[in-house]
Amino acid sequence: MHKKCFCCFLSEEEQSKARNKGEKNKNKDYPWEIYTSKELLRATNNFHQDHKIGEGGFGSVYWGRTSKGVEIAVKRLKTMTAKAEMEFAVEVEVLGRVRHKNLLGLRGFYAGGDERLIVYDFMPNQSLLTHLHGHLSSNCLLDWPKRINIAIGAAEGLAYLHHEANPHIIHRDIKASNVLLDLEFQAKVADFGFAKLIPEGVSHLTTRVKGTLGYLAPEYAMWGKVSESCDVYSFGILLLEIVSAKKPIEKLPGGVKRDIVQWVTPYFQKGAFNHIADSKLKGKFDLDQLKSVVMIALRCTDGSPEKRPSMAEVVDWLKGAAGKRRREVTPSLSLGNGDDEVDDDDYGEITPYQSKLKMASTDSDRHKRR
Ligand SMILES: Nc1ncnc2c1ncn2[C@@H]1O[C@H](COP(=O)(O)OP(=O)(O)OP(=O)(O)O)[C@@H](O)[C@H]1O
Numbered sequence: 001m002h003k004k005c006f007c008c009f010l011s012e013e014e015q016s017k018a019r020n021k022g023e024k025n026k027n028k029d030y031p032w033e034i035y036t037s038k039e040l041l042r043a044t045n046n047f048h049q050d051h052k053i054g055e056g057g058f059g060s061v062y063w064g065r066t067s068k069g070v071e072i073a074v075k076r077l078k079t080m081t082a083k084a085e086m087e088f089a090v091e092v093e094v095l096g097r098v099r100h101k102n103l104l105g106l107r108g109f110y111a112g113g114d115e116r117l118i119v120y121d122f123m124p125n126q127s128l129l130t131h132l133h134g135h136l137s138s139n140c141l142l143d144w145p146k147r148i149n150i151a152i153g154a155a156e157g158l159a160y161l162h163h164e165a166n167p168h169i170i171h172r173d174i175k176a177s178n179v180l181l182d183l184e185f186q187a188k189v190a191d192f193g194f195a196k197l198i199p200e201g202v203s204h205l206t207t208r209v210k211g212t213l214g215y216l217a218p219e220y221a222m223w224g225k226v227s228e229s230c231d232v233y234s235f236g237i238l239l240l241e242i243v244s245a246k247k248p249i250e251k252l253p254g255g256v257k258r259d260i261v262q263w264v265t266p267y268f269q270k271g272a273f274n275h276i277a278d279s280k281l282k283g284k285f286d287l288d289q290l291k292s293v294v295m296i297a298l299r300c301t302d303g304s305p306e307k308r309p310s311m312a313e314v315v316d317w318l319k320g321a322a323g324k325r326r327r328e329v330t331p332s333l334s335l336g337n338g339d340d341e342v343d344d345d346d347y348g349e350i351t352p353y354q355s356k357l358k359m360a361s362t363d364s365d366r367h368k369r370r
């Protein structure tokens with residue numbers, strides 16, 4: 001059981017005293033800083049609209065520069081209840097202790113009055129989402145080696161959370177917007193553990209489901225069953241997204257929804273890999289690596305959680321595929337060797353799995369309206 005975070009329960013005055021005494025950063029267990037609101041208001045120009053770099057379920061994110069010239073990203077949380085505030089305190093403590101090259105660094109926080117601010121390292125290359133589907137996608141800054149490297153990095157960050165962090169952390173919200181990219185395009189997994197801020201139950205599912213339905217493992221979407229393998233499933237979806245730049249769920253003409261696994265499976269079985277690779281790569285990809293990555297992704301997205309690999313295995317396999325380590329991954333599906341044509345229109349009907357996802361979505365929408 002974790003000790004309570006001492007800082008979160010300090011008054012603003014006490015926080016400031018602690019700062020003046022130079023107590024911050026002295027304790028190895030608490031490597032983050034306590035910021036003053038003044039400092040963060042100055043850094044973000046009073047949370048000026050021009051500084052806003054994103055908006056998510058928990059609040060808005062602003063770019064800032066500290067008086068020492070360090071670039072930061074400040075997440076300004078929406079107003080919280082007393083219970084959520086306690087959870088915020090615990091989360092900040094847990095996240096503050098977690099350090100890994102592929103996890104977004106928490107620099108510190110501010111808690112005072114109704115304001116809850118979390119300060120992170122600023123990631124100049126924004127999120128994977130921006131590159132795959134957003135305003136940077138047309139520039140195609142993500143060449144094949146960068147994509148493979150990002151996949152390995154994100155897998156390593158997640159493997160650390162699952163296997164090494166103490167306590168172990170299940171992310172619960174692995175998706176393209178939560179993989180940020182530093183100056184060298186190294187992946188930094190963000191928002192780990194934040195799902196725990198949401199109370200267990202339907203409302204939790206509701207909030208997280210919104211907009212990220214395509215990443216949810218079926219057992220989580222349908223029964224709220226959470227385990228590390230839910231993250232593995234989401235990571236499999238992310239892998240397919242990285243290589244294809246397809247969205248996790250796509251709306252077909254007529255309103256039918258198709259998920260990325262259903263889209264990729266027939267191409268994979270027929271060996272039609274040129275159809276899978278992002279066309280913006282203009283054929284500049286390593287075919288063997290693509291095959292392996294898709295194979296790994298399909299293992300990760302197995303319908304049965306117990307059949308999915310661990311993130312440690314995924315890291316090994318990806319490194320093997322990239323030639324960094326030799327490990328074989330066995331396909332769970334038969335693989336064709338031709339480049340047969342597969343028509344996108346092969347999918348007219350909604351499958352039982354899709355309809356279950358649809359049910360989860362409808363359910364969550366219903367709760368959202370409450
Ligand atoms: N440290 C950071 N550096 C640079 N940009 C960031 C940073 N943190 C977040 N962002 C940007 O802000 C956006 C919003 O982030 P946020 O985590 O609030 O929402 P989200 O990931 O889109 O959704 P959710 O709240 O469901 O996780 C991100 O997509 C990203 O583009």
Ligand SMILES: [Mg+2]
Nearest residue numbers: 056177178191
């Ligand atoms: Mg996020």
